[in-house]
Amino acid sequence: MNNTISNNLEGLNDLLYEQMKEWKIPGMAVGIIKNGEIIYSGELGVRDVNQNLKVTKDSLFAIGSSSKAFTSLSIGILVDEGKLDLDTPIKKYMPNFKMHNKYAEEHLTLRDMLCHRSGLPRHDLLWYNNFSLSRKELVDRIKYLEFSKDFRETWQYNNLMYATAGYSIELVTGMTWEEFVKAKILEPLGMSSTNFSVDVSKKSADYSEPYAEKGEEIQQINFRKMDSIGPAGSINSNLSDMLKWLSLHLNKGNVNGKQIISEKTISELHSPQIPCELFPLKLDELQFSSYGLGWFIESYRGRKHVNHGGNIDGFCSYTSFLPDENIGIVILTNLNNPACAMPIAYYIYDKLLGYDYTAFNKKLKNEAEKIFKAMEADNKSTRNSKEENLTPSHSLEEYTGIYENPGYGSVKIEIKDNSLKLTHSNIEYTLTHKCYDVFTMTMMKYYLITLTFNYDSNGNIKSVSIPFEQTVKDILFIKQ
Incomplete structure (x- = not known):
């Protein structure tokens, strides 16, 4: 740990613990930069609970959607080189690109994609845990996906649009997104440990295992491969490398005296493009929230x-900076909780800026508890809304088979242990009969659908409708 901690960070270690x-x-790495100097580098807890291996500044963590800023910066570099334009329809660079909404297809730009205003909802279960799809195949399936909003109507976070933006880099440069990011960003910054796949991380001598809260306990879970959706979230990095990445943004695109992206373009990445609200939580300290290009502002x-x-x-990771104060923070954790890193950054900023302690954790946890209680009530309502006809209309064998959808691929339904099991993208779900030909299943631990x-007309099962994307009508899978 760096022992050179400024006076206004006194007691920070205790606060972080x-x-x-x-x-x-279980483990966390935290770095702070102020006025171009690393004023704090914290290596806290363990990267491997079973083996009691400590977190170091070189321990690799998945940074998830913090990868999006690498994609937007790559696009920005190509804008500076005149190979891409933020406001030219993407069809110029990807002539075969198609969407369900034809107006959006003809007018969608890289700016629309990078600030999440395409009109397309997440449709994440198309790619989640699907190891077989290439990036091209993933982009080709977008044409089958229904829109939930009009084009440019509102902000809707969308990983598929970032995969598409990353794929456009390959089409105009001949380099994959991974190759371009490595050559144009990682190597100039000296981010030698950063990689794009958990398979690479696991070959390292210093990487963190992933953990999640299950009941009252923290348990190790499986890594999530994200290769096909890479430009949206596949990067793995460590504190040493991420502080170099943070410095690039605080220095307005300058690395060791070399401008790898123009000040004008990087400023645009850091500028509001569309109002958004990531969390329902209202904090007095936050006056507005918007999305730029790969960043929240x-x-x-x-x-x-x-x-x-x-x-x-x-x-869970968090990359953050106050450009006018020339302060930035990187937080890397090995816990599966989307809310844990952000309030820690707020605590640090308050300490640096001289504000009194604010109970951000309590506010977040109270709001999260309301959300989960509402979900539990919805789930209970779904289970209990129909009590009659508790016997399925058909024999279990009649429901089994392979069902296909051109966007979401196939689902397999089979009988195991006297109950129906549905498998999609290598994830198995248990089907619980509700009434008639209606069943329920639990996704992502919380969502009962x-x-x-x-x-x-002859009474033969011909298809199954599944609300994999709940902002549009059910996804229809046809029995083969």
Whole structure:
């Protein structure tokens, strides 16, 4: 740990350990830059609970959606080189690109994609845990996905649009997104340990295992491979490298005297493009929230705050800076909790800026508890809304088979242990009968959804409707 800690950071270690204890974070790496100097580098807790291996500044963590800023910076570099334009329809660079909404297809630009205003909802279950899709195949499936809003109507976070933006880099340069980021960003910055796949991280001598809270305990879970959706969130890095990344942004694109992206373009990445609200939580300290290009832009206590979190199975990261104060923070954790890193950054900023302690954790946890209680009530309502006809309309064998959707691929339904099991993207779900040909299943540990089997005029099961994306009508899978 860096022992050169400025006076206004006195007691920071104790504060961070308190935060780790409250959130049950096994391990965390925290770095702070002020006026171009690393004023704090904290290596806290363990990267491997079973082996009691300590976190170091070189321990690799998944940074999840904090990867998006690497994609937007890559696009920005190509804008400076005249190879891409933020406001030219993407069809110029990707002539075969198609969408369900034809107007959006013809007018969608890189700016639309990078600030999440395409009109397309997340549709994350198309790619989540799907190891077989190439990036091209992933982009090709977008044409089958229904829109939930009009084009440019509102902000809707969308990983598929970032995968598409990353794929455009390959089409105009001949380099994959990974190759471009490595050549144009990682190597100039000296980010030699940063990689794009958990398979690479696991070959390292110093990487963190992923953890999640299950009941009252913290348990190790499986890594999540994200290769196909890479430009949206596949990067793994460590504190040493991420502080170099943070310095690039605080220095307005300058690395060791070399401008790898123009000040004008990087300023645009850091500028509000569309109003947004990531969390339902209202904090008095936040005056507004917007999205730029690969970054959230807020007003925190009247100061411009540029930031982005990253959350993927077993990890939560946060990259953040106050450009006018020339202060930045990197937080890497190995806990599967999307809310744990952000309040820690707020605590640090308050300490640096001289504000009194604010109970951010309590506010976040109270809001999260309301959300989970509402979800539990919805789930209970779904389970209990129909009590009659508790026997399925068909035999279990009649529901089994392979069902196909051109966007979401296939689902397999089979009988195991006297109950129906549905497998999609290598994830198995248990189906619980509700009534008639209606069943329920639990996704992502919290979401209870209702799926309906449909039959033809002869009474034969012909399809199943599944609300994999709940902002549009159910996804229809046809029995093969």
